[in-house]
Amino acid sequence: MTDTATMPQLVSFGRRLRRFMADRPLIPLIILLIILVAILQVLRPGIVNERWLANTAKFAIPLAILAGCQTMTMLTGGIDLSVGTVATMSAFIMATQIVNQDPTVAFLLAMMPAVLIGLVNGIGVGVFRVHPLIMTLGTSLIGTGFLQVYQRTVIASGARIPDFLNWLGTGVTYGFPNALLLFVPVAVLIVFMLNRTGFGRLLYAVGDNERAARLSGVRYWQVITALYVLSSLLAGITGLLYIGLIKAPSLSLAEPLVLPSVAAAVIGGTSIFGGRGGYTGTIIGALILTVLTTLLTILQMPEGGRRILFGLIVLFVTAAYLRIVEDR
């Protein structure tokens, strides 16, 4: 880290700045977030107020949790594309089962497909070495199919959003969205897990050099199976939160969040090749994407143009960020 110290006079300011950024990758992200908010304030003076902040947080939170799933899987060199389907399934099952069931039973039923899909993903990737992209895409499609079958069986009973989820998803207490009650513990847990637990260490180690991990006695399939089950569980919980926010159960409820969740993790500095990254960056990445969406919405462009611009900005930001941070 201090090899710049050997020849200080030769190191230009730009290089020192880059070195600084490389050691603290969060700083450029935070700067970008502040710039986006500033642009928003300039375009619509007064828009950035307490209500707007709470609203942004509400929409950023489900994205941030799903992006947490991506962060963890990407650290091992994987990806979890089934999070959208899992979240949708949990939400849909919860909303339909709550009509006739006890809330606890409905909750357990809602989390069942999450555990199942996570287990199948984990075994497929960890034991049978199917590529995570294919594996999770496959289980995602299968899950969607099952959901369609399930929908026919409950068509008569209808659906209802439980009050608690409604409160959690949309409620605001003293200016703070209630969703933070869920998000803060989840975020703390993920950050703690990645930095301070054996399991977290293994995620990084397996993603950096699987062979080295193996020679150190790590059993790959155990780590991967646990990881994908955990990822699916988080996705399931996100689904419950999201249905409280959107309030309209559908068969593609959380699907639009899947690719942004990958983008948030990548923008946050997690390498899709594994071994590098962390959750704090991902959270800021999710905030950036949410603010960006608002920004594009107020530009009053047609939907198509908005998407094109969104894609371009994500591409540009990611490429630029990696150039700044990857100091080598």
Next chain:
Amino acid sequence: MTTNPLPQSPLLDATGVTKNYGAVAALRTASLSVLPGEVHALMGANGAGKSTLVKILTGAIKADAGRILIRGQQLDIRSPADARRAGLLPVYQEPALIPDLDVLSNLRLTGTPVEPFRAWVRELGIPDLDIRETARHIPLAILRVLDLARALAVEPDVLLLDEMTAALPANLAEKVLEVVRRQGDAGRSVIFISHRFVEISALCDRATVLRDGATVGVVDIEPGVEERIVEMMLGTRIEKTRVTARAANDLAVADGGRPRLSVRNLQLGTKLNDVSFDLANGEVAGVFALEGQGQDELFAALAGSIRPTGGTIDVDGAPVKFSHPSDAIQAGIAYVPGDRAEALAMQRSVRENIALPFSAALRKWGPIRMRREQMVVSSAIARLQIDTRAQGEVQRLSGGNQQKVTIARWIAAGARTILCFDPTRGIDVGTKQEIYKLLRELASQNKSVLFYTSEMEEVQRVCDRVIVIFGGRVVDTFPVEEADEAALMRAAYGLPRGAKADVGILAEVKPGSSAEAAS
């Protein structure tokens, strides 16, 4: 330098071939002259420059200086295709057929005539080859023979065979040698690279010996010449290095009792045949071998990376079966691979790399006790004197420091037996010394080390005892006092010990008998 000038002009004549990699000279003034109709052996110890010379001759890399004449014409060989046009065709150790194509498509790809190929395949002892078979499904030994047949089918002037008989069963090897011999009778030349004196004496007319990147001699193959060849390969280092027995050696003997590790009749495909030895507590046992004699497989099997196909391993007298490296680690056996990139998570910190084995087991997945970990890691870092200025990412460390991290990991984990595979490859002299010292220290703490090295000097510096492996067998075991360089080199080439005068060059090396003599 030709000792026996013949009237013919050489078919291939390379002189003054030089190749530098940065400051390292891989070849300096190497020469090789091959006569028509000759089978010519190319010999040299590990790192003498054989493979560099071969790569230059076949156009895989370009020489910095030197002259290569083929049939008296100077040719500029820039690519393997150029070499092929000039009539020079190699058959390498690794099979060269494209695995996903069938044999016929592979032949078309290289423009090899099919009928002569079939004829050669039959000649080489494979009567029933299905030419439509996908290369992937053909066993390795057969693939190597097919590579040879493919080369023979285009009738090259000079055929270059690199360890041709290495992975072959005896009946195929015999056929191959027969065909190669006849190749010479037909007026074509063969350059034959081999570590096996038995084959060389049966097959070759002359041998060129390389040492430290230079040609040190060309000899006619005649009875008794292997002594001269060994001397040439060793050069001035032939004088006996005196090594005194170590104190730790006595300790190991005094310990008596059960050996820490006891390997019996270990077998692994064609790579390991019947390997047996013991490793005592408090001992550093060296494994010395030429490249590719089965040492990689031996270490992998002991580390639990691959399962042996036969034989037993006992740890502290109790039989074990390793199905995963974690089983070996459980038994206190740690493996330090030669390639550091294989052992380290390069983007992670020194601390995480050293502490990696701590978290491996399922029950250690919970919160890490950071203070305690810090203490254990720091003491390992201090013990190995790792330079931690760039500890944020292991990839920023120097090679020597990286190697120290791979060893520190197992010191911190308290492994009782360390399998070190060529741990000093490509690192600086200072760090080498530190590693030697460390291994001796471990032995004095009653830990045991199995230490593979390709440098003879290291055997004498570090080991109590040397196990020599040749062709997947333990061919000799001797205490370090007797392990002077000549003895090691002879043993590594499978030559029987102390039988210079009695045994002619054509005498078969009987691994069984020498292994008995050793134990």
